[in-house]
Amino acid sequence: MKKKIIAMFLVTVLTVCMAGCGKKAAAIGPTAERAKSCDFSDVYYAGYQSILTKEGKEMSSFDELTGKTIAVLEGSMSDLIASGENLDYGVIEGATVKRFKNITQAVQELENDAADLVLTDSILAQRFVKERTGLVQNEVENTGEDSVFAAKKGDTEVIEAINKALKELREDGTYDALYDSYFAE
Numbered sequence: 001m002k003k004k005i006i007a008m009f010l011v012t013v014l015t016v017c018m019a020g021c022g023k024k025a026a027a028i029g030p031t032a033e034r035a036k037s038c039d040f041s042d043v044y045y046a047g048y049q050s051i052l053t054k055e056g057k058e059m060s061s062f063d064e065l066t067g068k069t070i071a072v073l074e075g076s077m078s079d080l081i082a083s084g085e086n087l088d089y090g091v092i093e094g095a096t097v098k099r100f101k102n103i104t105q106a107v108q109e110l111e112n113d114a115a116d117l118v119l120t121d122s123i124l125a126q127r128f129v130k131e132r133t134g135l136v137q138n139e140v141e142n143t144g145e146d147s148v149f150a151a152k153k154g155d156t157e158v159i160e161a162i163n164k165a166l167k168e169l170r171e172d173g174t175y176d177a178l179y180d181s182y183f184a185e
Contacts, residue, residue, distance in 0.1 A: 028150045029077040029121075031086065038150035041162040045179075049078060049089065049143035050125035052110065052118040053136055059117060060138040062090040071106035071115035074099035077145060078119040089143045107132070121145070123182075 030040045051059045059065065062081075070092070072079040080086035082097045098115055100106040107128050109115040118125070125137035151158040169175040 028148060029145050030148050030150070031077075031080075034150065037153055039153055039155060039159050041149040041151075041159050042166055043146040043148055044166055044175075045123070045147040046144060047122040047147065048139040048145065049081065050120060050122045050137045050139050052107065052120060052125045052128060053116070053138075054110065055134050055136050057116070058136050058138055061140060062092050065092045065095055065117070065119075067094045068116040069096045069098060069114070071098045071100060071109040071118045073103045073106060073120060073124075074101055076120070078121065081143075082119050089140070103128075107135075110135075121147075 028034065028038075028040075051065070053059055059068075065082075070082045072082050077086065079097065079099055081089055082092055082095060084091065098106070098109060100109070103118070103120055103124050106115070106118045106120070110118050111132070111134075118128075122137070122139050129135050129137045149159075149162045151162075166175070169178070
């Protein structure tokens with residue numbers, strides 16, 4: 001059977017997982033709430049929350065975000081942190097949160113001075129710093145988080161297949177090559 005990869009908005013992915021629609025999996029940060037409706041693969045990437053700002057306006061902790069306008073990817077861990085739904089990494093008080101369907105729109109909001117910063121995971125922040133001039137990324141201490149694949153609760157076939165593939169990719173060196181190509185600074 002041929003497998004198909006399609007891009008979806010994060011909120012759509014979570015809805016699909018919760019509804020149990022077909023054989024689907026998505027890259028996601030595992031949380032206790034998400035574990036109620038999804039099963040998770042082994043970790044394929046560990047990163048941090050990052051604050052993406054314009055040069056000269058650097059921030060490196062959640063304490064500095066009080067009263068700021070924060071652009072985030074809707075439904076992401078960054079969104080949960082900024083909106084106060086996830087307090088595992090600290091509290092951001094009095095901020096205005098602007099949610100976007102894709103991270104590029106959030107970065108454009110920053111570039112157009114309609115947001116003070118973008119809160120996102122480190123890998124995405126690094127990508128935008130490399131691709132665009134005038135942006136700076138600072139990782140937020142003590143915000144380490146794992147990235148896994150999620151599938152419908154109880155769908156062990158999909159999770160086992162993903163874990164098997166991850167193991168094989170690590171053993172034959174493909175994982176390291178992909179990591180160096182896409183995740184390394």
